[in-house]
Amino acid sequence: MTTPGRPELSLVLYPDPVLRRKTPTVTVFDGNLRSLAEAMFEIMTAERGIGLAAPQVGRSVRLLVAAFEEEGVPPTALVNPKLVSSSGSVVMTEGCLSFPGIFAELRRAESIRVEAQDLDGEKISIEADGLYARVLLHEMDHLDGRLFIDLFSHAQRIRTRPALRELEKAWERRKKGV
Numbered sequence: 001m002t003t004p005g006r007p008e009l010s011l012v013l014y015p016d017p018v019l020r021r022k023t024p025t026v027t028v029f030d031g032n033l034r035s036l037a038e039a040m041f042e043i044m045t046a047e048r049g050i051g052l053a054a055p056q057v058g059r060s061v062r063l064l065v066a067a068f069e070e071e072g073v074p075p076t077a078l079v080n081p082k083l084v085s086s087s088g089s090v091v092m093t094e095g096c097l098s099f100p101g102i103f104a105e106l107r108r109a110e111s112i113r114v115e116a117q118d119l120d121g122e123k124i125s126i127e128a129d130g131l132y133a134r135v136l137l138h139e140m141d142h143l144d145g146r147l148f149i150d151l152f153s154h155a156q157r158i159r160t161r162p163a164l165r166e167l168e169k170a171w172e173r174r175k176k177g178v
Helices: 031-046 130-143 154-176
Strands: 051-053 063-068 073-087 090-095 103-108 111-117 123-129
Touching: 031 051, 031 063, 031 073, 051 130, 063 130, 073 123, 073 130, 090 130, 103 130, 103 154, 111 130, 123 130
Parallel strands: none
Antiparallel strands: 051 063, 063 073, 073 111, 090 103, 111 123
């Protein structure tokens, strides 16, 4: 059942081209943006994710959502996020809802500061570390058309190539309507 005014969205899987597009800056803060964020939270929760960027639901919008309350992170929507500073580095296992079943050990900053806007256009600043920092960096990459597979080592690329080929074949079948 869909809510009136709520966009009909679904999770976009690799290699859909929308995942490689850099998203434009949001300039209109209205009910459509709020509805998009709400729908993204629903999809993220249904898929058991902790972060989701608008391109992952087929929208080229500079918006991300994140939530994992067990880590003390309430549902958060960030519009036009920018990385202001980062420090340290840590290697952790990372996955992506747009790449089901694919995981890799990746190095990312341990602590970050991000400036963004909320759904009303008000400026906000977030300091994050550990898993929260990783989620924000991962989702901000999506907003610039970068994917976590772009960070893979040569060995990780070889190891995941069969799974990536399966996603590519499935996408071609969906595109053809098969």
